[in-house]
Amino acid sequence: xxWLNTVHSGQLFFPNPTLDIGPGSSLRVPSLCRQLxxxxxxxxxxxxxxxxHQSTPVLRNRLxxxxxAAEYLRLEPELExxxxxxxxxxxxxxxxxxxxYFPESGVLSMLALIGEDSRIEVxxxxxxxxxxxxxxxxxxTSSNQIIVQAEGMATRIGAEPALAEFKRGGAFHDAxxxxxxxxxxxxxxxxxxxxYHPVEKRLxxxxxxxxxxxxxxxxxxxxxxxxxxxxxxxxxxxxxAINLQDAGLIRYSRGTMHILDRKNLEAVACDCYATIRxxxxxxxxx
Amino acid sequence: xxxxxxxxxxxxxxxxxxxILAALPPEExxxxxxxxxxxxxxxxxxxxxxxxxxxxxxxxxxxxVSLLAxxxxxxxVEAGVIGSEGMAGISVIxxxxxxxxxxxxxxxxxxxxxxxxxxxxxxxxxxLLRDLLLRxxxxxxxxxxxxxxxxxLHSIEQRLxxxxxxxxxxxGSNDFVLTQDFLSRMLGVRRAGxxxxxxxxxQAGLIDYHRGTMIILDRAGLENYSCxxxxxxxxxxxxxxxx
Numbered sequence: 001x002x003w004l005n006t007v008h009s010g011q012l013f014f015p016n017p018t019l020d021i022g023p024g025s026s027l028r029v030p031s032l033c034r035q036l037x038x039x040x041x042x043x044x045x046x047x048x049x050x051x052x053h054q055s056t057p058v059l060r061n062r063l064x065x066x067x068x069a070a071e072y073l074r075l076e077p078e079l080e081x082x083x084x085x086x087x088x089x090x091x092x093x094x095x096x097x098x099x100x101y102f103p104e105s106g107v108l109s110m111l112a113l114i115g116e117d118s119r120i121e122v123x124x125x126x127x128x129x130x131x132x133x134x135x136x137x138x139x140x141t142s143s144n145q146i147i148v149q150a151e152g153m154a155t156r157i158g159a160e161p162a163l164a165e166f167k168r169g170g171a172f173h174d175a176x177x178x179x180x181x182x183x184x185x186x187x188x189x190x191x192x193x194x195x196y197h198p199v200e201k202r203l204x205x206x207x208x209x210x211x212x213x214x215x216x217x218x219x220x221x222x223x224x225x226x227x228x229x230x231x232x233x234x235x236x237x238x239x240x241a242i243n244l245q246d247a248g249l250i251r252y253s254r255g256t257m258h259i260l261d262r263k264n265l266e267a268v269a270c271d272c273y274a275t276i277r278x279x280x281x282x283x284x285x286x
Numbered sequence: 287x288x289x290x291x292x293x294x295x296x297x298x299x300x301x302x303x304x305x306i307l308a309a310l311p312p313e314e315x316x317x318x319x320x321x322x323x324x325x326x327x328x329x330x331x332x333x334x335x336x337x338x339x340x341x342x343x344x345x346x347x348x349x350x351v352s353l354l355a356x357x358x359x360x361x362x363v364e365a366g367v368i369g370s371e372g373m374a375g376i377s378v379i380x381x382x383x384x385x386x387x388x389x390x391x392x393x394x395x396x397x398x399x400x401x402x403x404x405x406x407x408x409x410x411x412x413x414l415l416r417d418l419l420l421r422x423x424x425x426x427x428x429x430x431x432x433x434x435x436x437x438x439l440h441s442i443e444q445r446l447x448x449x450x451x452x453x454x455x456x457x458g459s460n461d462f463v464l465t466q467d468f469l470s471r472m473l474g475v476r477r478a479g480x481x482x483x484x485x486x487x488x489q490a491g492l493i494d495y496h497r498g499t500m501i502i503l504d505r506a507g508l509e510n511y512s513c514x515x516x517x518x519x520x521x522x523x524x525x526x527x528x529x
Contacts, residue, residue, distance in 0.1 A: 112435035115514065120438055122431040137424035138417055139526050144431060169410065174381055180423065181380035188365040188387055188430050192355035194438035195363045195474040231438035271358040279386050 061102040061155060062128045063175045071165060071172050078161040084108070086151040086220055090131055091142035099156040100132035106152015107213045109229065110187075111145045120194075120231035121206075123187045124149060126213025128280070129179050135159055136166050136176050149229075150214045182280040189272050189279075197270040199232050200240040204269035206230065207250065209276075211259050221257040244268065300324065304345040304398060305371050305529035306418045314413050322398040327351065329463065333374055333389040340383055342399045343375030349395015350456045352472065353430070354388040363437060363474030364449070366430045367392065369456025371527060372422050378402045379409045379419050392472070393457045421526045428522045432515045440513040442475050442483040447512035449473060450493065452519070454502050464500040487511065 059065055067075065080099075084090075084106040091097060093113050101108065108131045110123040122144065125131060131146045140159070165172050193202060206229060210219055223241070227234045244250045249265045251258040259265060266273065300322060302308050307315065307322075327333075327349040334340055336356060344351065351374045353366040365387060368374050374397070377385040383402065409416050436445060449472060453462065466484070470477045487493045492508045494501045502508065509516065 110431070112431055114435055114439050118439065120435045122434040133427070134424055137420040137427075139421065139424050143424075143428050143522060177380045178382065180427075181377055181382045184377075184380070184423075184427055184430065185386055187427070187434055188353065188355045190434040191365040191430060191437050192357050192361070192363045192474065194434055196357055196361055231435070275358070275386065 059155065060104045060127050061130070063130055063172075063179060064102050064155060066171055066175050068171050071168075071170055075157060075161065075165055075172075078157045079155050080157070082154055082156050084148045084150075084152045084154050086148055087225075088148050090146040090148065091144075093143065093145040094141055096140055097132045097135045097142050097159055099158055100130055100135060100162040101146075101154045101156050102130045103127050103213075104153045104155060105215070106148060106154070107150040107210055109147050109149035110183075111147060111228075113145055118231075119145065119228050121149075121229040122190055123183055124209060124213070125183065126150075126152075128213075129183065130176070132159070132162070133180055133183065135163060136180070150210060150219050152214075185279045186276050189276050193270060193272040194231065197272065198240075199230060199236050200243055201268060201270040202230055203237065203240045204244065204249075204265050205273040207257065207259060208262070208265055208269055208273050211262065217260075218256050218258045220255060221252075222255055300398070301347060301396070302398070303347040303370050304373075305527075306373060306415070306422060307345050307398065309418060309529050310414055314408075314415055318400065318404075318408060318415075321400050321404045323400070325397055325399045327391045327393075327395045327397050329391055329394040331391040333391065334385060334387070336386045336388055337384050340375050340378050340385065340402055342401055343373055343378050343405050344397040344399050345373050346370050347396045347398060348458075349391060349397070350393035350453060351397075352390045352392040354390055354471070356386075356388055361474065362388070362471050364472040365433055366426055367452050367456060368426070371456075371523065371529065372426065373419065375402070375405075376419070376423050376426065378405060380423070392468075393453065393462055395457075418527070418529075425519075425523050425527050429519045432519050436513060436515040437474065440515065442473065442479050443486050444511065444513040445473055446480070446483045446487060447492070447508050448516040450487075450500065450502060451505070451508055451512055451516045454505070455520070460503075460505075461499050461501040463498055464495070465498055 084103065090101055090108060103126050105127060107124055107126045109121050110125070111119045112122045113119050132142070134140070134142055166176055193205070203226070211217070223234055223237055227237045230237060241250070241252055244265070245252060247264070247268070249261045249268065251260055300319060301324065307318070322345070324347070327346070333344060333351060346369055348370060351368040352364050353368065354362040355365040356362045374389050377383070409419060436448065446469070454460070466477050466480050469480045469484070473480060484493070484495065487508070488495070490507065490511065492504045492511060494503055
């Protein structure tokens, strides 16, 4: 997969001080989005910093990429690269938040648990965001369960240093709050989408949102998993997937979903896909 | 409820029923006092339209404000409700100046309104106001996330029961003005569907309604009938915003 090469290529990216757009900085700034979008694939960017930082891992995560040099230097000793293992649990519902996770690749999914055995996805985040939101809102435990939806890598920071940096009120603070706003929008759009839109359109939206974040045309996926994510029976997911497959938009085989025709998948997806993209500054995906 | 006398004119006492404002120590409330303006919340009034600049935030003293998530065709469903425990306009403290949600007055009352600029300034100073607004954001987020799940998985009857409980908690009364048309927009179901669900609850002796007024007859029964989503959201408020 593309991102694996990226993460392990030894390519260096250090947040460029010129990217610091100061207090009130916004993920909506289009130039910033453009600047960062194709970064990992090209390997062209070089750190302005001296050689002793050569071991610095690639920071593809948009939020971390917005740190000022001073913020980065303070946090650097706390940054830890960890793999995101498919289907593993990042936070159990109601469990303490020990670390904040900033995906560099892969996707984290926020689930609401209903009853003993039912769960449904209420939001997802990839390299544009982070997991561990309640911590910054003054709550030390995660209300929702967070799982790895697509494998990848994350940079994680201990709860204490992350909170200390947040309390300084700089670019890190502003970016965290704005991402909470974006996640809030995504989740509130989902309240409507879940109510009104047919499975097929929701499946198409979900696949597009995933593709934007995995930066690959194929992703590991089981039907049981999809059924949870969309909150519908296995059979209904099957039917929706078959319809998309018959239309030549996707191909599903042996646990892997392939996106064949992204453009037409966008045409099938409900407007929520475009709405969420527009609201969150169009920062993710191709 | 307590009141704070305006030092300039004793006749214009500010009524503070909003729980966030009421919890503030005098040194934090003082700088806000002369910037807060009491405004009526009129039933059906739209406080924010999607994508419009948010000029004011509203600390609700009484009444209920609904956050509606709208679809391209104008269909809506309620994503969250705000009463005297909260503030309408949290996007502002998160650094955004507009929201795609519509904020609509669902039960009339009164709010203390303050400009976005002034609340941002105060928020940045830290203190209890900041802590409470952040914790409030958490509880509202939990509510919206739970609603997203609930809208997919639970029956109209259960969702109606949940909605009535959330509303009753905020209006602080057993009866409130409510039309079927309104409920239909809140729950995102056709009027006929709302009608059937309401009738089921009425026949179970939990509610009654006539001439546009909803009456809660058996709150405990309604809690039993509701999906777990009510309890989860309520519990989150009690744990983290116990004001």
